[in-house]
Amino acid sequence: MTLQAVVIGTSAGGVQALSQVLPRLPADFPAPVLVVVHVPPRLSNSLVDLFAAKCRLPVKEAEDKEPLAPGTIYFAPPDYHVLVEASGTIALSSDEHVNHSRPAIDVLFESAADAFGPELVGIVMTGANSDGAQGLRAVCAAGGQGLVQIPATAEVATMPEAALSACPDARTMALERIVPALEAMIAR
Amino acid sequence: MSESIEDIEIQLLLDAVYRHYHYDFRHYARASIKRRLLQARSQWGYDSISDIQSAVLHDENILPQLLNFLTVQVSEMFRDPSYFRALREKVVPHLRTYPSLKVWVAGCSHGEELYSLAILFAEEGLFERTIFYATDINPAALRAAQAGIYPLDRIQLFTENHRLSGGHSSLSDHYTADYDRAVFSKSLRERTVFSDHSLVTDSAFGEMHLISCRNVLIYFDRELQDRVVGLFGESLVRGGFLGIGSKESLRFSEHADLFAEFVREERIYRRSAQ
Ligand SMILES: C[S@@+](CC[C@H](N)C(=O)[O-])C[C@H]1O[C@@H](n2cnc3c(N)ncnc32)[C@H](O)[C@@H]1O
Numbered sequence: 386m387t388l389q390a391v392v393i394g395t396s397a398g399g400v401q402a403l404s405q406v407l408p409r410l411p412a413d414f415p416a417p418v419l420v421v422v423h424v425p426p427r428l429s430n431s432l433v434d435l436f437a438a439k440c441r442l443p444v445k446e447a448e449d450k451e452p453l454a455p456g457t458i459y460f461a462p463p464d465y466h467v468l469v470e471a472s473g474t475i476a477l478s479s480d481e482h483v484n485h486s487r488p489a490i491d492v493l494f495e496s497a498a499d500a501f502g503p504e505l506v507g508i509v510m511t512g513a514n515s516d517g518a519q520g521l522r523a524v525c526a527a528g529g530q531g532l533v534q535i536p537a538t539a540e541v542a543t544m545p546e547a548a549l550s551a552c553p554d555a556r557t558m559a560l561e562r563i564v565p566a567l568e569a570m571i572a573r
Numbered sequence: 574m575s576e577s578i579e580d581i582e583i584q585l586l587l588d589a590v591y592r593h594y595h596y597d598f599r600h601y602a603r604a605s606i607k608r609r610l611l612q613a614r615s616q617w618g619y620d621s622i623s624d625i626q627s628a629v630l631h632d633e634n635i636l637p638q639l640l641n642f643l644t645v646q647v648s649e650m651f652r653d654p655s656y657f658r659a660l661r662e663k664v665v666p667h668l669r670t671y672p673s674l675k676v677w678v679a680g681c682s683h684g685e686e687l688y689s690l691a692i693l694f695a696e697e698g699l700f701e702r703t704i705f706y707a708t709d710i711n712p713a714a715l716r717a718a719q720a721g722i723y724p725l726d727r728i729q730l731f732t733e734n735h736r737l738s739g740g741h742s743s744l745s746d747h748y749t750a751d752y753d754r755a756v757f758s759k760s761l762r763e764r765t766v767f768s769d770h771s772l773v774t775d776s777a778f779g780e781m782h783l784i785s786c787r788n789v790l791i792y793f794d795r796e797l798q799d800r801v802v803g804l805f806g807e808s809l810v811r812g813g814f815l816g817i818g819s820k821e822s823l824r825f826s827e828h829a830d831l832f833a834e835f836v837r838e839e840r841i842y843r844r845s846a847q
Contacts, residue, residue: 477791
């Protein structure tokens with residue numbers, strides 16, 4: 386299949402969890418990867434630096450009206466929602482908090498589901514709230530793939546559990562399995 | 574993918590709103606418009622976006638409510654304090670050289686940005702020589718801006734932001750507190766003209782020394798951003814200043830060369846001399 390994008394959402398324990406996934410992405414990974422992590426605004430700036438040092442793919446903060454580039458990891462900027470337009474560009478918004486969060490995972494996932502339909506993978510990992518559950522449901526409803534960290538392996542299981550109950554079609558897996566699973570999808 | 578029915582309905586609704594009411598949302602960033610229209614649909618209990626279209630065309634009372642969904646009213650005083658600090662430290666020294674000043678707060682929402690600037694100008698001794706223009710397309714927002722009343726539970730945040738912006742008065746000097754609201758003093762807005770002005774459809778109306786337009790451009794598509802940036806270019810005196818939102822940029826705009834970066838990290842630009 387052609388994979389147009391990967392979207393990832395995580396909260397409490399997320400930085401650790403992402404460290405198990407993003408650095409494993411190969412340098413020739415063909416799709417853009419968009420990431421929402423709930424962290425206090427100041428910390429999320431340094432996320433870009435942290436992961437840029439660890440990853441083979443370029444890592445940057447998502448910018449408004451920026452066209453998505455293949456093999457690039459985009460982090461949501463502090464205090465803004467990130468949406469994807471059907472044209473494949475990024476749109477930021479300073480709308481109200483959703484699920485007490487800005488950026489919110491649901492906002493990214495729902496817009497990406499709308500833009501990319503079946504050619505999207507949504508991934509929900511550790512976190513102590515239920516943001517991302519509705520979003521993952523939208524990804525699956527549009528024919529995309531949902532992946533969820535096995536709740537028992539998550540630092541906080543609430544978010545993976547919520548995602549699974551909203552989206553029972555999603556596959557659960559350990560963090561180490563996520564990148565191989567993505568690669569397998571591309572190879573097919 | 575082929576266009577979904579919902580996307581077709583949204584396009585028709587925006588066309589209808591434009592043709593009947595002359596509010597033009599056709600070039601707003603579509604993903605957030607869609608999100609907000611779907612919220613409106615579920616909140617109003619309609620089955621489809623077409624039902625909203627029918628309602629708004631046949632009942633004028635629906636329009637203000639629809640505007641509240643189509644425009645985003647989120648703001649705070651001295652939001653991003655470092656922006657206001659940069660205005661204070663880097664832009665004000667230039668503004669001091671003018672005998673009289675015009676400042677345009679475009680997309681002023683409930684007025685938080687306007688009052689922040691008014692207080693800053695008062696602190697810097699520029700207030701008396703300044704006329705402020707506060708504009709928005711949402712009439713309810715303009716009324717709120719004119720009233721200058723905010724829930725008391727937001728004041729702590731405003732006070733902290735004001736302090737971080739380098740404010741040298743006490744924010745409490747500028748409002749009186751009721752039991753649950755803060756009423757900002759009338760004198761702060763006595764030099765302000767509030768008016769209904771659309772960045773999409775209306776033209777330039779004067780030679781500004783400073784335009785502050787934060788978190789409005791993100792809601793527009795690139796074509797519309799270009800128009801608005803061009804409008805700002807026309808509206809500024811040579812050497813005038815433009816401040817936009819902390820995650821906005823003129824980088825993708827075709828009129829970028831009208832402006833030079835002045836304080837890069839704070840997205841403050843200066844109108845070029847030519
Ligand atoms: C997110 S608020 C930004 C408020 C404030 N500038 C700030 O940054 O805190 C966006 C504002 O832009 C206004 N707006 C949207 N479209 C507009 C247009 N075409 N012309 C003028 N204002 C517009 C909305 O009504 C809303 O008040």
